[in-house]
Amino acid sequence: xxxxxxxxxxxxxxxxxxxxxxxxxxxxxxxxxxxxxxxxxxxxxxxxxxxxxxxxxxxxxxxxxxxxxxxxxxxxxxxxxxxxxxxxxxxxxxxxxxxxxxxxxxxxxxxxxxxxxxxxxxxxxxxxxxxxxxxxxxxxxxxxxxxxxxxxxxxxxxxxxxxxxxxxxxxxxxxxxxxxxxxxxxxxxxxxxxxxxxxxxxxxxxxxxxxxxxxxxxxxxxxxxxxxxxxxxxxxxxxxxxxxxxxxxxxxxxxxxxxxxxxxxxxxxxxxxxxxxxxxxxxxxxxxxxxxxxxxx
Numbered sequence: 001x002x003x004x005x006x007x008x009x010x011x012x013x014x015x016x017x018x019x020x021x022x023x024x025x026x027x028x029x030x031x032x033x034x035x036x037x038x039x040x041x042x043x044x045x046x047x048x049x050x051x052x053x054x055x056x057x058x059x060x061x062x063x064x065x066x067x068x069x070x071x072x073x074x075x076x077x078x079x080x081x082x083x084x085x086x087x088x089x090x091x092x093x094x095x096x097x098x099x100x101x102x103x104x105x106x107x108x109x110x111x112x113x114x115x116x117x118x119x120x121x122x123x124x125x126x127x128x129x130x131x132x133x134x135x136x137x138x139x140x141x142x143x144x145x146x147x148x149x150x151x152x153x154x155x156x157x158x159x160x161x162x163x164x165x166x167x168x169x170x171x172x173x174x175x176x177x178x179x180x181x182x183x184x185x186x187x188x189x190x191x192x193x194x195x196x197x198x199x200x201x202x203x204x205x206x207x208x209x210x211x212x213x214x215x216x217x218x219x220x221x222x223x224x225x226x227x228x229x230x231x232x233x234x235x236x237x238x239x240x241x242x243x244x245x246x247x248x249x250x251x252x253x254x255x256x257x258x259x260x261x262x263x264x265x266x267x268x269x270x271x272x273x274x275x276x277x278x279x280x281x282x283x284x285x286x287x288x289x290x291x292x293x294x295x296x297x
Contacts, residue, residue, distance in 0.1 A: 002123050002148055003130060007101055010128040014098035016071045017046065018078070019063065019284045024091040026052045026060035033085050034064070041078060043068040049296040061287050063296040071097060094284075102178040102282050104129040107185035110138045114183035114204055117271035118278060119148065129282055132176040135169055137187060157187050166193050181278055182236065184270070191238050199244070199288045201236040202281060204274040206266055207248060209241055218262045229253055229262055231269040233277035235288065244293045246277040246286060 020038075024030065031050065038045060047065040052058055068074065079095050086093050104127075108115045115134070121127050133151040134141065145152040153172055157165050170193070173180075179200040182189075194201065207230035212220040221229065230250035237243035249272060251265050280286055280295060287294045 003150075006122060006125055006128070007130065009125050010101060011099045014128075016067050016069055017098040018043070018066050018068060018071050018075065019096050019098055020066065021094050021284055021287055022060070022062035022064075022091055023093070023287050023289065024060055024089050026054065026058050027089065030060055030089055030091075031062070033089065034062070037082060037085055038064070038066055038068075041068070041081060043078075051294055051296075059289060061289070061294045063285065063287070065098065072099070096284055098128075098283075101128050101130045103132050103176055104179060104181060104278070104282075105132055105173055105177045106134045106181045106183050107187075108134060108136045108138075108141055108183045109186040110140050111184045111267075112141050112144065113267045113271050114274050115141055116144075117275050118181065118183060119144070121275050121279070123148070127279060127282055129278075133172065135172065137165075137185075162187075162190065163192065166190055169193070170196065179281060181274070183274065188240060189236060194236055194238055199235050202233060202246065202274070202277050203236050203241070203243070204231060204233050204270050204277075205241055206230070206270070207232045207250065218259050218266060222257075222259045222262055225255060226262075227252060227254065229266050229269070231266065231273040233273045235293075237291075242291075244288050244291050246280065246293055246295060247273050249273050 035045065043066040045064055045066050050062040052060045075095065075097055082095065106115060106118060122129060122131060131150050133153055134145045135153045135155060137155060137157045139154050142152045142154065155165050155168060180197055182201065182203040184204065206217055208217050208221055228250045230248060232245060233247045234245045235243040249269050251269055253262060253265060280297060285296045
């Protein structure tokens with residue numbers, strides 16, 4: 001099975017490796033305290049990234065990868081021991097095991113280019129995730145998904161059944177999801193879902209916004225003679241397409257490109273940008289600060 005192979009590869013690669021994410025008001029002594037804590041608890045720092053908004057009164061962000069022998073059995077004790085330091089510096093934090101795959105649920109509609117990219121990256125062993133299911137309001141991707149041994153759930157949506165469908169989606173995902181990827185899922189999530197999975201739903205869309213809002217954005221862009229198209233991956237919030245941005249990319253186009261050329265290039269960029277954002281989320285490289293992100297890549 002693909003899933004078991006991917007899991008085994010990452011268990012061996014990251015055995016004993018932990019990750020720590022830190023966000024707190026900036027003040028002297030934070031790095032020293034955290035480094036001393038890891039040292040005193042038998043951990044060796046493998047990589048450390050940090051960023052401060054403002055040395056005086058701003059926020060401080062940090063991501064550390066460390067190795068600790070037997071971490072898999074000792075992570076709860078390590079977390080418990082860190083609480084006193086977290087309280088001292090008012091730290092918002094988490095410690096995770098790098099070897100532990102995150103449970104990913106993918107939502108998709110008819111277009112499957114982003115789904116295909118995620119499945120390819122997963123099969124290639126680039127994503128330390130367990131794809132627990134794919135949920136779709138169309139049947140188009142069923143054969144592809146089920147051929148890989150991944151459960152596929154067809155849940156058609158109408159304005160009248162939207163809330164009922166979202167309740168069913170919640171039921172299916174209960175206990176089987178760490179985060180959700182909207183791989184060109186052409187339905188707007190209600191606050192019912194967004195609130196429950198805060199900063200755990202990743203969406204992808206074209207980067208014409210706020211220009212060319214509505215239907216047929218590539219047709220609108222072609223009529224205006226755009227010279228750059230792109231894509232944006234972001235966390236979903238109640239405000240449509242306005243959540244914290246994780247990743248963006250662009251590609252140059254010209255007057256020689258027709259609408260189909262723009263769409264083709266747009267799909268290519270969407271695939272790449274979404275795959276990057278998903279990988280960074282899985283690797284605990286993203287910290288959310290209000291409606292912005294700090295991404296340690």
